[in-house]
Amino acid sequence: MTKDKLISLFLSQILNVFLAFFYMVHSGDVQKMAKDNLPTWERALEILQKLNLPDHIIDHVKQVARQATFIARKVRKIPVNVQIVQIGALFHDIGRSRIHGFLHGVEGGKILREMGMPEELARIAERHILGGFTKEEATELDLPQREFLPETVEEKIVCLADKMVNGSQNVTVNKRFDRWFKKYGKTALLVSAQKRVKGIEREIHHLT
Numbered sequence: 371m372t373k374d375k376l377i378s379l380f381l382s383q384i385l386n387v388f389l390a391f392f393y394m395v396h397s398g399d400v401q402k403m404a405k406d407n408l409p410t411w412e413r414a415l416e417i418l419q420k421l422n423l424p425d426h427i428i429d430h431v432k433q434v435a436r437q438a439t440f441i442a443r444k445v446r447k448i449p450v451n452v453q454i455v456q457i458g459a460l461f462h463d464i465g466r467s468r469i470h471g472f473l474h475g476v477e478g479g480k481i482l483r484e485m486g487m488p489e490e491l492a493r494i495a496e497r498h499i500l501g502g503f504t505k506e507e508a509t510e511l512d513l514p515q516r517e518f519l520p521e522t523v524e525e526k527i528v529c530l531a532d533k534m535v536n537g538s539q540n541v542t543v544n545k546r547f548d549r550w551f552k553k554y555g556k557t558a559l560l561v562s563a564q565k566r567v568k569g570i571e572r573e574i575h576h577l578t
């Protein structure tokens with residue numbers, strides 16, 4: 371075999387290995403996308419615009435998504451699905467396209483399920499308000515009579531990140547609650563929500 375033939379055989383082998391590797395990685399991605407059925411950042415924003423979510427709320431959810439992604443990437447002690455965190459944060463206030471007040475979380479879950487989005491996203495929307503609600507709190511607030519507390523790490527991160535953004539400005543959890551205290555008074559609901567969110571903040575910090 372001539373030297374040229376040897377070189378071309380060698381190069382074609384390298385190309386085969388490269389193509390096999392590319393196919394493996396690419397098909398893995400495709401399968402993962404199909405499994406998760408997650409929209410991209412751009413597609414998620416298109417959906418929010420189609421639903422006529424006001425611009426200031428879109429600015430808010432974008433900032434919450436940035437904050438939530440930043441927190442999610444710092445967590446090292448347990449696995450976190452950063453894509454679920456990011457898109458879940460973009461969709462957390464989707465219910466505000468139909469309704470405001472405490473019901474917007476439940477409404478958001480409903481919209482996302484109607485659209486065939488992953489259940490994880492619907493639960494993030496349902497459980498993000500304040501620090502989530504116990505069944506008793508939900509009953510008192512005229513929400514469906516069940517628990518709405520964030521359970522998974524992804525749900526906790528979006529709930530926390532939402533309390534670290536006021537409008538589209540980053541703030542501390544305490545600053546966020548101080549503004550609510552000024553507006554609504556130090557109600558029992560707000561005081562217990564602050565304790566719950568501070569608990570989530572400590573828990574996430576211990577996972578970094």
Ligand SMILES: [Fe+2]
Nearest residue numbers: 462463498499
């Ligand atoms: Fe919200």
